[in-house]
Amino acid sequence: MSGALDGVTILDFSRFLPGAYPGWIAGDLGADVIRVEHPREVAKVALADPTAERRRRARPSYQRNKRSITLNPTHPEARTVLDALLARADILVEDYRPGTMAAMGLGYAEVSEWHPHLIYCSVSFAGQDGPLAGKAGHDPGALALGGALSRLNGTARPTLPGVQVADVLAGAHATIAVLAALRARDRTGRGTRIDIAMSDACLPLAMVALGRTDDPASLGPSDGAFHPKGGVWECADGAFLCTTDMELPYWRRFCAAIGREDLTSWRETPARWPDLEREIAKTLAARPRAAWLAILDDADTQATPVLSPAEALNSTLMRGRGMAVTLDTPVGPVTQVSTPFRLGDDAPDLRVGTPAGSDTDSILADVGFSPGETAQLQASGLFTSTERKR
Known part of the structure; x- marks a missing residue:
């Protein structure tokens, strides 16, 4: 069932792993995932990390099976292109700070008015509402707010994990929610808003510990950290x-x-x-x-055995299960993490994600723009401008 999501189109506005995760899974399952990348964000990554260009060309696992278009959403010509993309899309996923998409004219209220079929998924640090709505943060902070960081090493001094626990959890929850909303739309014909908070996704990590006591306040960081078994x-x-x-x-x-x-x-x-x-x-x-x-x-x-990530990736278990896959990229073969589940006997059709903006022309052609119109948009700076135009 490698093509289980054939015919589904996702617009991926994400910049980090939690927002990129649903598109990663959906792309491996056959969805057409289009990364909408802001030229400013691409430039920021390249400036912050001198090795980013090589990795950009190789693309990490979670950008696999995705096409890419670069455009500045605040450019005067952006609305025409975005409306064409939104009309075709089934799902939009974004992980900007709450309010940012609205400031670019792409908030849920505005988008859903013109495209009521669209499933709109927002992944943020602490949610779209609530006392910390709008707060910025990353993986360790979400673990801290969710009560998990205090218990990771069983001592009174918490330790930062060496892997992205909150990112993966939030991304997995977003994937489940998106697929549930897609199924609901089959019945109702209407899309919906999905609000994923990384902090919410972390609280279930503590639910077993919380369930072992009638007085959660008495639960110390080391309670249950060592068990003789x-x-x-x-x-x-x-x-x-x-x-x-x-x-x-x-x-x-x-x-x-x-x-x-x-x-x-x-x-x-x-x-x-x-x-x-x-x-x-x-x-x-x-x-x-x-x-x-x-x-x-x-x-x-x-x-x-306690394995390092490299040891795990190259272990007989992961190789034997097909969890380590080698793909050809513009910078040579790259070993990536495969889809972490199986549907039937079919292996997923995997291809490396394309560099930022490399599919702009073909994506525009898919939504009805002629070569001449695309050339005019290119000349306007829509696909390269990093300035705020609105």
Whole structure:
């Protein structure tokens, strides 16, 4: 079902991962995803990062299967082009600070009046309304507001994660909401407004911890951080091992496999947990990780190696599952993260995202502009101007 979304068109006004995520998934599923890129934003990225040009030509995974048009929405000629794009589109996704799209004449109220069929998805830091509406922020701040950052390392001092947790969560929630709205439109014929707050998306990360107590205020940062049935352990070679043997049969296998059956009953006594942690750490530090993995896998425990992103991407698991794909790009072959789910037996049709503005002519032709009209628009500066015109 690699073409499950054939015939669906998405206008992607995003600049960051949360807003780009729905188009990434939809593009892999066959949707025509058109990135609408402001020349000013393209210039800002190039100025801030000298290596941006090479990466721009390779395009990251989440810009895959997307075409690109550059235009300045505040340019006097922009409305004609934007209306043509909006009339054809099914979905618009944007991740600007609340109020920015409206200032460019592209707010939901204005767009929905002329294009009531359109599903309009806004991804922002703290939502389109509420006490922090309009506040700027990124991934760690959303984790902080959602109660998750305080529990990431189980100590009183929170630590920033090394991956984009809030970005991916907000993007995944936006994808679900967009597809639900698309299904609803099949029945009603009308689009809708979707409001995704990164901070909202992070609160469910704490719902299990919150559900374990009748007094959430009493929940400390380390409560549940160490449980005798699991942990992260350093082995003799400095590599790390993760264990999650929560169910009693797995716990017994784990203790037997490491030669510490004497520890089996210790998990029933919370007062002994600190000693239990020390004993497991001491035992696992005696051998290299590969040796322990061979033993623990043979015993059918839940032990796994702690891998770096590069190690994970090139692991036999990810390669075997098809999660690591190599695509040809203008700067050579690039390995990317594939679609993180399967629909039936068909592999998704993947192609690298195109550089900013490289599809402008073909996109305009698709929505009815002649070569002559496109040339006139090009001469007007619509596709290159970085100045605010309104």
